[in-house]
Amino acid sequence: MFEISNNTFWSFGYWNLELFWDLEIGIWDPLLMVQELQSLFGASVEGRLGNYMGQKRVVVIGGGPGGYVAAIRASQLGAKVILIERDKIGGTCLNRGCIPTKSLLSDVKLLTILRRSPVFQSLIQKGFNPLESIMDRKEKVVQELVKGIEMVLESYRVTIKSGHADVLGSNQVVLLSGEKEKEIIEADAIILAPGSKTKNLPGISPDGEKIITSDEALRIREIPKEIVIVGGGYIGVEFATIFNALGSEVTLIEILENILPGLEGELVRNLRRFLERDGINVFTNSKVEDIHRMEKGLRVTVRTQQGVEEVSAEKLLLSVGRIPNLELNFSKAGIETSSAGIRVSDRMETTTPHIYAVGDAVGGILLAYVASEQGVVAAENLMGMNRKMEDTPIPVCIFTYPEIASVGLTEKEAKAKGEIKIGRFPLRSNPAALISGEPDGLIKVVASKEDDKILGVHIIGHDASNLISIASSLVRQGVKTKEFSRFIQAHPTTPEALKEAFLNVNGLAVHLPKPLRK
Numbered sequence: 191m192f193e194i195s196n197n198t199f200w201s202f203g204y205w206n207l208e209l210f211w212d213l214e215i216g217i218w219d220p221l222l223m224v225q226e227l228q229s230l231f232g233a234s235v236e237g238r239l240g241n242y243m244g245q246k247r248v249v250v251i252g253g254g255p256g257g258y259v260a261a262i263r264a265s266q267l268g269a270k271v272i273l274i275e276r277d278k279i280g281g282t283c284l285n286r287g288c289i290p291t292k293s294l295l296s297d298v299k300l301l302t303i304l305r306r307s308p309v310f311q312s313l314i315q316k317g318f319n320p321l322e323s324i325m326d327r328k329e330k331v332v333q334e335l336v337k338g339i340e341m342v343l344e345s346y347r348v349t350i351k352s353g354h355a356d357v358l359g360s361n362q363v364v365l366l367s368g369e370k371e372k373e374i375i376e377a378d379a380i381i382l383a384p385g386s387k388t389k390n391l392p393g394i395s396p397d398g399e400k401i402i403t404s405d406e407a408l409r410i411r412e413i414p415k416e417i418v419i420v421g422g423g424y425i426g427v428e429f430a431t432i433f434n435a436l437g438s439e440v441t442l443i444e445i446l447e448n449i450l451p452g453l454e455g456e457l458v459r460n461l462r463r464f465l466e467r468d469g470i471n472v473f474t475n476s477k478v479e480d481i482h483r484m485e486k487g488l489r490v491t492v493r494t495q496q497g498v499e500e501v502s503a504e505k506l507l508l509s510v511g512r513i514p515n516l517e518l519n520f521s522k523a524g525i526e527t528s529s530a531g532i533r534v535s536d537r538m539e540t541t542t543p544h545i546y547a548v549g550d551a552v553g554g555i556l557l558a559y560v561a562s563e564q565g566v567v568a569a570e571n572l573m574g575m576n577r578k579m580e581d582t583p584i585p586v587c588i589f590t591y592p593e594i595a596s597v598g599l600t601e602k603e604a605k606a607k608g609e610i611k612i613g614r615f616p617l618r619s620n621p622a623a624l625i626s627g628e629p630d631g632l633i634k635v636v637a638s639k640e641d642d643k644i645l646g647v648h649i650i651g652h653d654a655s656n657l658i659s660i661a662s663s664l665v666r667q668g669v670k671t672k673e674f675s676r677f678i679q680a681h682p683t684t685p686e687a688l689k690e691a692f693l694n695v696n697g698l699a700v701h702l703p704k705p706l707r708k
């Protein structure tokens with residue numbers, strides 16, 4: 191194989207640096223250069239390039255989607271990376287969050303579809319209890335994904351170390367592993383990604399048995415006869431969907447005016463209707479006043495707007511949100527924090543030079559894909575690029591049954607900024623939704639009256655979590671509803687419904703009766 195010598199690189203490298211100029215980002219992109227050189231000279235270029243560039247030593251603390259993505263990106267750019275994880279690679283997302291919950295939700299969705307299917311419902315016998323097998327499958331999904339990430343990290347020659355790490359200064363990390371083993375690791379740059387932990391409520395202390403958090407809920411092996419879920423955020427409503435489908439009697443308690451605060455009100459009202467139709471008791475404007483432990487289970491006193499309710503439950507699941515994990519010795523390294531999280535700039539840099547922080551630990555929007563993008567930004571900046579976390583609309587998906595997905599401004603937010611137009615399309619009029627057996631749902635589009643630009647898209651129903659990806663690109667690029675309405679969509683698919691919702695903004699939906707008035 192052709193091997194490049196020092197001279198080849200320098201003579202080659204200088205005459206055409208433009209080749210590696212990433213026009214879109216407007217900066218010199220070392221990754222592009224590595225890829226170009228690899229395509230010309232083979233993989234041997236990678237190690238050599240590291241030597242030429244003087245390999246940067248990067249230590250990442252925390253192996254969740256913030257940390258492991260940062261590690262991979264830094265390695266792609268030529269850094270020598272050590273990733274320290276005290277528990278399992280993949281962090282909360284893979285082991286205790288996104289992936290296990292979505293595996294359970296996928297199975298209970300299938301169960302619900304079968305139960306409601308006129309063709310297959312007879313297959314589900316009375317008393318059918320799939321909990322053991324869906325928990326086992328969830329474990330397999332998690333293990334396979336964790337192994338996959340470990341393999342990718344290995345392919346990038348990221349060194350994974352197990353143990354508890356802490357920062358000692360802007361260039362030093364201490365690793366504690368085993369009983370007394372202590373290792374000091376020097377680094378040119380450090381990325382902190384220690385994640386978040388469950389938020390507690392005064393008077394409700396999880397004991398892992400009767401009062402549980404999402405961690406224990408993901409490990410249960412017996413379906414509780416009744417469960418009270420405190421907190422109507424996305425984790426609470428997703429678990430309400432899971433336990434309801436498994437046959438528990440579910441009570442969901444939210445202190446605010448409605449569940450899923452901050453989301454488009456029309457979707458939330460619809461979801462609440464569906465949850466209640468399926469037998470979930472939803473108490474809003476309500477709070478737990480007292481918990482009485484009984485021999486078997488709990489008696490929960492709830493103050494609602496209508497008065498006091500007593501609810502008996504085998505288990506209470508506390509899901510009132512998560513808070514940044516701020517257990518590291520930040521002051522030693524001069525890193526500023528607040529209760530909201532580690533303070534960072536839009537380049538993900540902390541107040542201490544060479545130390546970056548990403549993910550749930552910096553607060554803001556605590557979601558895996560936000561953590562990962564922050565990881566990329568941090569890695570690129572410490573490798574000499576100049577990236578900022580862009581202020582773009584972030585899509586949100588909630589995997590209830592039916593699903594909810596949302597991006598951009600809600601009707602209320604958009605109205606506060608100017609005049610708007612609204613388009614709606616019921617999924618019942620979309621062949622793909624009807625065929626799927628899940629016809630309940632709605633697409634709502636918020637557009638500017640002045641220039642027809644799409645400001646927000648809010649979906650409840652079949653395929654919402656996939657459709658929102660298209661909607662996100664449209665909102666981000668400032669596309670007009672009339673522009674998207676001209677795109678041809680395959681048939682029968684749900685993007686046809688999206689197109690109809692955009693057409694409906696101007697009263698032109700094809701598969702809806704003629705509007706009564708313009």
Ligand SMILES: Cc1cc2nc3c(=O)[nH]c(=O)nc-3n(C[C@H](O)[C@H](O)[C@H](O)COP(=O)(O)OP(=O)(O)OC[C@H]3O[C@@H](n4cnc5c(N)ncnc54)[C@H](O)[C@@H]3O)c2cc1C
Nearest residue numbers: 252254255256276281282283287288355385549550557558
């Ligand atoms: C039930 C549930 C469902 C969720 N569902 C979704 C979803 O569907 N979609 C979504 O986008 N997000 C979801 N999330 C949120 C998502 O899991 C987090 O936003 C994401 O994991 C944050 O990534 P992170 O890398 O910042 O932190 P984490 O994933 O928490 O990773 C941090 C890691 O750092 C390690 N660590 C901490 N301190 C140290 C130390 N001192 N030394 C060594 N290691 C350390 C921890 O062990 C952990 O593995 C869910 C969360 C929960 C709890």
